[in-house]
Amino acid sequence: MVTAPNVAANLPWVEKYRPSKLDELVAHEQVVKTLTRFIENRTMPHLLFYGPPGTGKTTTVLAAARKMYSPQKMTSMVLELNASDERGIDVVRNTIVNFAQTKALQAFSSATTSENAAFKLVILDEADSMTKDAQNALRRVIEKYTDNVRFCIICNYMASIIPAIQSRCTRFRFAPLDQKLIVPRLEYIVKTENLNMTPDGRDALLTVSKGDMRTVINTLQSTAMSFDVISETTVYQCIGQPTPKEMKEVIKSLLNDPAKKCLINIKSKLFGNGYALQDVITHLHDIIYTLDIPDQAMATLITGLGEVEENLSTGCSNETQLAAVVAAFFEAKRLCVADMKNVQLEDVEPMEL
Ligand SMILES: Nc1ncnc2c1ncn2[C@@H]1O[C@H](COP(=O)(O)OP(=O)(O)O)[C@@H](O)[C@H]1O
Ligand SMILES: [Mg+2]
Missing domain, CATH: 1.20.272.10 (Zinc Finger, Delta Prime; domain 3)
Incomplete structure (x- = not known):
């Protein structure tokens, strides 16, 4: 489940314990089932993932991409743009269109290999920050290059995406994770990292994170760095909030x-x-x-x-x-x-x- 220990040793735990396969994700059973079917039948539509942070949106699309493309093809077949990238209209006109056009031949050639997908994938992560102009330009691009490119648009609030794009995509909602489902994953990390977590420490992590797995893991890591025991007191002390x-x-x-x-x-x-x-x-x-x-x-x-x-x-x-x-x-x-x-x-x- 985890990558090689020395490679992972320096990674923050959110990355170290990011599931690499779809079936390692907790919750979102229906989303995973539907996506798997799309991939197996090679009928992937454009996707729109929405929901609060830390619920597995980025993880899901990256795991789906890994299932669709061989590791060698990932870089040429997948374009991932996130919040740290410029997201104005120029990016849509240049970066995205170039990617869609220039690699088209390669995309089709892969249909004859063992790849699971004959199209490329553009991941627009944290699309809430895309300007309306950029989104309007994008809707034309989505249509024009549907033959060889699929888009996966990821956002926190669906309202920040213009209706024209919403209607071109199949929507998947990522709800806050159920605490019951977080527990096994949390306990797995605690065991792998050899930590000492008390039951009230576990409950405190679940309470402060409100269904956000990234917060669970980050808070766990910073508490573990500062204290020997993960207890209710140390968790609250670590995040600087009243118990x-x-x-x-x-x-x-x-x-x-x-x-x-x-x-x-x-x-x-x-x-x-x-x-x-x-x-x-x-x-x-x-x-x-x-x-x-x-x-x-x-x-x-x-x-x-x-x-x-x-x-x-x-x-x-x-x-x-x-x-x-x-x-x-x-x-x-x-x-x-x-x-x-x-x-x-x-x-x-x-x-x-
Ligand atoms: N459903 C999930 N199953 C297992 N781990 C998860 C899940 N959702 C989030 N995580 C953990 O939280 C971290 C952040 O997830 P991410 O997919 O980046 O969230 P989002 O893109 O929804 O903000 C991941 O590295 C992973 O370790
Ligand atoms: Mg994300």
Whole structure:
């Protein structure tokens, strides 16, 4: 599954453990099945892969290319353009058109060899950053060279691709990976690298990555570089975010302490440890949905946290915005009291933290 150890030794783990074959991918069973059928029947359409980062889009198309072409032919048959390449209209007119035209003969000659594909492949990775002009130029190119070239367009958001291109491609959605499916792959890496990972460390990796396998592997590697054990504490320490336990204390203080005490408390707990309010807001946002409070109070919290997040992104200070978070909680508490039928504020406890 892994390439030769000395070659791989210096590679970041995301590359070292990038599956090279389609059947090594976790999840996306249907996508892999359909692609395999396309390859075997030599009926590959143009492809459009979309979905959040770290879900295997680039890996899938590279593995499909390896299945279609022999290693010697890969460089001449596959053109891969990613975010680091210029992606204006000139690239479409020059690089892509040149590739499609000049190698055409070679492409056809391969039909008589053992290759699985008689066409070349252009991979436009991270196509969200392509300009609309470039995309418009591309749609003509796609049609003109369909005889000997297939396109695979990869993006995070389908809305960033113009409808004319969308309709020329077969679409595949790459959903965030199911945690259950990430676990075996994660444990395989832990075993191969001889690491010491505790169960709560594993859960922390799964929680912070939200279905993004690249984040799982990168966080695992950086934690392993800095600490002997991969535990909940070391994972959160490594990424510089508050642990669930620290967040629980914060929310308890927000719900129960008087305003001044609450501010001082949270300031020393969070800022003392160097956490960014932005990260705290993200965690708070997840936690407030677990609170058993009236809708009106919940709405106030959601709006309040949203405003704070916006203010932080425009450069407001952590301190004043923390005060705004505390204020949002106090407003929510006031609404709880107004709505008080059966909610006892002191009893409001976050569930399942
Ligand atoms: N479905 C998957 N199965 C196994 N590993 C995966 C999968 N998705 C992502 N990965 C891992 O995450 C890394 C990033 O995947 P990549 O295909 O580059 O993601 P994307 O292009 O969707 O952002 C890969 O190197 C691989 O190690
Ligand atoms: Mg990618």
